[in-house]
Amino acid sequence: MTPNTGDLEMNKESIKQGLYEFCCELFPICRSITGDGVRETLHRIREHLPALEIHEVPTGTQVFDWTVPREWNIRDAYILDPDGRKIVDFQESNLHVVGYSLPVDQAISLDDLQAHLHSLPEQPDAVPYITSYYQERWGFCLNHTLRQSLKPGMYRVFIDSDLKDGHLTYGELILPGELEDEIFLSTYICHPSMANNELSGPAVTTYLARWLMSLKNRKYTYRIVFIPETIGSITYLSRHESILRERVIAGFNVTCIGDGQRYSYLESRYGDTLADRVARHVLSHKHPDYMAYSFLDRGSDERQYCSPGIDLPLATLMCSKYGTYPEYHTSLDNLDFITPVGLYGGYELLKACLQCLEANETLMIRVKCEPQLGRRGLYPTLSTRESNAIVRNMMNLIAYADGRNDLLQIADRINLPMWELFDIVTQLKEKDVIEVVGH
């Protein structure tokens, strides 16, 4: 099999810039786990992926142990200081409001206001990202330096939001392949203005979907979802549990994939799925210094996808893992924190994983003992000390093409990146030396 390289025409530079510009475009939108910010984000994604279906799940729908919450929308919010100056302004950054804040419009003393303020003493210049989805309250987030400077007196707080029955919104794209077996990609679209977590995820996933659509043939069917984290993945699973469990052979949660720092892999619950195997294989050859995280370090939608009874074969791929970098969940995770090169690196990593999955199959040699490569034009005719080395890779592949190993296992066993075997496999199939006995 020749590797699918549908994007060779697409310019590497244009993908790089496109990824970054898409993040910039999505950055200002105020997203939460429900509301118009999610819808707007999905519409922008649909401009790239016209086949994206947008689904609305009503408030109150039971999804496993959870209930779809009321929908939250916000138009404006600010704090006026005793002098009437607007010291905190939602229009400037949507991080300034605690997610799911109730509407408020009142005068309040600094003392009483403090209970509604959130800041980070250890990062005095950063505005923290705070939400309160399942407990009704209101609050503001601000940098600690500003908070420290607040003088006693009466403040005015104003939040023009509403929290009422509505919908949870998510996007789903199915790209059919030769097989019903599916590869699953999931990324989330519920964070307000932060760049690595989370816009890198939707941007890279959008471009992966574009690449997949450009392929002449896909062996696997691809199921790609853009969802709110946690409640979104739970909702999606509750609606598609049996089909996912039946069909998905491997999947990836795509998040925090744009800062270009050390790559990270977070294993599935037992670390033993096809997704784990391919992730480790690709990382160990492309980024041998990658960080391997235990499932104990999980924190994103792998919590749902890999939960007992769901058990999807899914791993999470990242650059700097969520929660490990100081900018995480603050206003510092901004468009300066991600880079075109970083986003493209994440795209390439995931693309390589998908290419390996597409090319993976169980191979069986069709002859006993070593095949006569010479008469098939595959072996140098003059035997010297060097000539053995030349055909070493081909012979090693053949040695383990015994029906017990898929190509990924063969590559691991013979210590080669799987993609260095693609041409060899093609040649050996053409010469009738090996055949496919399983995919």
Next chain:
Amino acid sequence: MTPNTGDLEMNKESIKQGLYEFCCELFPICRSITGDGVRETLHRIREHLPALEIHEVPTGTQVFDWTVPREWNIRDAYILDPDGRKIVDFQESNLHVVGYSLPVDQAISLDDLQAHLHSLPEQPDAVPYITSYYQERWGFCLNHTLRQSLKPGMYRVFIDSDLKDGHLTYGELILPGELEDEIFLSTYICHPSMANNELSGPAVTTYLARWLMSLKNRKYTYRIVFIPETIGSITYLSRHESILRERVIAGFNVTCIGDGQRYSYLESRYGDTLADRVARHVLSHKHPDYMAYSFLDRGSDERQYCSPGIDLPLATLMCSKYGTYPEYHTSLDNLDFITPVGLYGGYELLKACLQCLEANETLMIRVKCEPQLGRRGLYPTLSTRESNAIVRNMMNLIAYADGRNDLLQIADRINLPMWELFDIVTQLKEKDVIEVVGH
């Protein structure tokens, strides 16, 4: 399940002192593999454990490959030097006579006497512990300094012992639990005046039994035996083989558990039983510097309990392992060698193992995806960077409560001592989040 803490009322200090005093009380008794010393020891144990049953097995009884030997009793023994001075005296220390010595009363030259003397040139101040159960002889043990000072001449040797048909005596205590499945504790009572090996074993086991009796409920039935080493365990096995093989889920051989030095664990024949797992778990959290010994280093009753065809799931727990400390099997293993703190440490170690076994069960989550902990009052309602950490242990437990792991395996997997999970398990059961699917 709340951990069984029936001994909270018992004062820690009183247990500590009680353990030590019990060793002091038992120390002077002249024990061997049969005889009145064993009976006397069992009677003293029965004062603590009134339900203890004392069994007598007649001389000549076939027990697997062995025969219960004749019973040995001794009243007095000494050596008079050529001047008529009593230089070696059984009344001073019962170690002075080779165990199972035949009676003797004769004059003997120093040269001939030497063949009957035992001392340790490398430990000139210690009296060695020597026995000859299956070969008839007589002999004396003395310190090497004394032996060196003996002048030629005629000595008088006197041993007032008898070796005749009688019984092998052992004690057995069954503490019934909710289940017929048993936990087995074995300790030995056949050594004369030595403290770590062996009185620490019977003392700690006696107090463990007291603690078990104080529990309001026991999941498992406890089978606790006080036996002569080797021939006693063989005898016991020959009489209870099928019930032991059917019912015992874990057991411990309790010996050398009172010197408070580095803890030691000696594995079962393949090191893969529940007893091994719980021993390693408890030690790795309570005494991470513990010594792990191979079954090749065995030397006590695990030789019988773990022998082929018997295959009990049993490990041996100790402080300084038998055979590894210079005082072992000499008069230096005396009441100064053990300490109240050392004995209590051994008691606590074994108690923790039993508590873990009692609390061990296979758990299964009752909901799909993450349970909504918030509405059950188990999750902080304000989501911050710190809040994930707070519920981390609970969520980790839930993640592996998938019916594949018992609680011990979960604790190992999530790197926590099992006892830190006891409260969490109780909460999750109360909130109907998990259920027991196996014990």
Next chain:
Amino acid sequence: MTPNTGDLEMNKESIKQGLYEFCCELFPICRSITGDGVRETLHRIREHLPALEIHEVPTGTQVFDWTVPREWNIRDAYILDPDGRKIVDFQESNLHVVGYSLPVDQAISLDDLQAHLHSLPEQPDAVPYITSYYQERWGFCLNHTLRQSLKPGMYRVFIDSDLKDGHLTYGELILPGELEDEIFLSTYICHPSMANNELSGPAVTTYLARWLMSLKNRKYTYRIVFIPETIGSITYLSRHESILRERVIAGFNVTCIGDGQRYSYLESRYGDTLADRVARHVLSHKHPDYMAYSFLDRGSDERQYCSPGIDLPLATLMCSKYGTYPEYHTSLDNLDFITPVGLYGGYELLKACLQCLEANETLMIRVKCEPQLGRRGLYPTLSTRESNAIVRNMMNLIAYADGRNDLLQIADRINLPMWELFDIVTQLKEKDVIEVVGH
């Protein structure tokens, strides 16, 4: 079982000298994968092993994916320089001609000649060993110093060879044993004048066969083949595939076994066969600094014997592995490179492997708990601190004689060379303590 020591009468020194002298005798013969050199070599081997059967397989016979090639014979070859001096002479060393060279007799310019010359710039004093079995050509090999000194002009090249329908020749020796199960030894006889690769292999194998013939009884049947490498093993496999797959329990490819340098082991395809286990066991006790090579480093007939669908349990044992020493496949791999001591070391290594295989069996203890060794005369009657150590090995063997382990596994588990258990096994069988439950 007492180890088979049939060669105790044979003098160690005479074996050592015999091995080396046999290499010297075979050295001058011009062998290739077919031809009279192979026949001559087999006749010399048959002088030691009269039962050796010599088989001839006609040119054109299909053997799996290959065809038996035409037979090559050569009588003379040389190059005359422009002055008519014989500068390269087959009579001096048969390495000077590329194996399977077509006949030639012509004048040729130095420029044109160069395309037919082979030398090693990095080893200017060595003549390389080159063959071209499956591509018709002619060529000469010479040292690079000489090649550099050649002056322009017309040379004369002469090769008196023929390549025509004939046979591939190999030798086979079957030594029947009590069982139909077979141990397989393979070595090759297709290289011209080189000593470690390859004459050490046939010489050591010949002497092993002599030793096997001297044994009073053999448990296993031995199948020993002397074949041309690659095409010979493929030919042999194609004719005996099913019997080999059914019967062979372990086998060794014997090559490069005479230089006495660091011992080497090359695993089977998955490294998990009985041959691997015994090779690692013997090497780890006899030569703990041995090199373990992956199957990825293979290069000899293990390529065929361990190929998918053939799957013989075979490992390759060597001193310096083929391809790792600078003399390999050059004129420097001569009779100075091997030594009597080196050859004898290889012989001893393989003999130890065969002795371990002969003695290997699954043992089961016949009593429950520890057997009473004392009444069987197997245990010291006086119990001291030292006495446990004395019977430790016996008791350890008994502990794992549970029907789950063969003697090799027991030896590995109790960290002893298997041969230290031979006497103990004999004693325990005689005393009826253990019995054989599988071989």
